[in-house]
Amino acid sequence: MTRDVKEIFAGPVGPGVPPAPAALAAKVRTLAPSMTRSMQRVAEAVAGDPAGCAALTVTGLAELTGTSEATVVRTARLLGYPGYRDLRLALAGLAAQQQSGRAPSVTADIAVDDPIADVVAKLAHDEQQTLADTAAGLDTVQLGAAVAALAAARRVDVYGIGASGLVAQDLVQKLLRIGLIAHAHSDPHLAVTNAVQLRAKDVAIAITHSGSTGDVIEPLRVAFEHGATTVAVTGRPDGPVSQYADHVLTTSTARESELRPAAMSSRTSQLLVVDCLFVGVAQRTYETAAPALAASYEALAHRHRPRGGTKR
Structure with missing residues (x-):
């Protein structure tokens, strides 16, 4: 007997909890490829400049990304936040972590002419970031x-x-x-x-x-x-x-x-x-x-x- 597929979309067991600031960065990296182009612009903006976006109203972020207020709110909800206000709080927290050095910035891509020592360092950083992102976003x-x-x-x-x-x-x-x-x-x-x-x-x-x-x-x-x-x-x-x-x-x-x-x-x-x-x-x-x-x-x-x- 086929189970009702609606059960699957009811959400995880237990009350939904907005992602912590560290998990926000992980969610943006994970979900951005499957977003619409307008939502991607919002996601890329908040990931690239969390401090700047945290200072913006929903209207300000919509104007910055060339989208609408509804798109900003939809993006916030897709990332796991009830509304834009909750996303702004997470952005402020992420910005504070980055400023203190607890949230490392992303390194550059590996280039064809990179010395092998740089390849090792970049791969090691990416592996560590991947593991941290997975742990932060795992339900x-x-x-x-x-x-x-x-x-x-x-x-x-x-x-x-x-x-x-x-x-x-x-x-x-x-x-x-x-x-x-x-x-x-x-x-x-x-x-x-x-x-x-x-x-x-x-x-x-x-x-x-x-x-x-x-x-x-x-x-x-x-x-x-x-x-x-x-x-x-x-x-x-x-x-x-x-x-x-x-x-x-x-x-x-x-x-x-x-x-x-x-x-x-x-x-x-x-x-x-x-x-x-x-x-x-x-x-x-x-x-x-x-x-x-x-x-x-x-x-x-x-x-x-x-x-x-x-x-x-």
């Missing part, structure tokens, strides 16, 4: 619900294609080591045929940065319609994948550049979410997870021990 209520479903699951199927497929394999390997029955699917046909077998006590997880990968969305839809608990790990929480997700875990991404495509930068934030899921499940199932982990370590150690006696 812990949604995360806790996903962890609870995984801990009680009869079976877990994880879908991912390309770089996201590698992340799916990483999650499955972790879950297997604490005794869960889990499968990673990168073949879309196999994913769908397996999704048909899922039921209410099962969990299906789709990992897609774009939120619009059809080969990942389709098995999640099938799992959703067969009653499984569904989770989306995505950089686009407003993307099509969220229509079939009971729980949405949003990832962030460092800025894409010619030498660093989205697939590289998105993997960092996806792996953080995977680790959060794994540790949360291990905590909830500690009595069985700890012995299972110990057994897997022992099995691997035994495999690498030299066989037979020591040669003299």
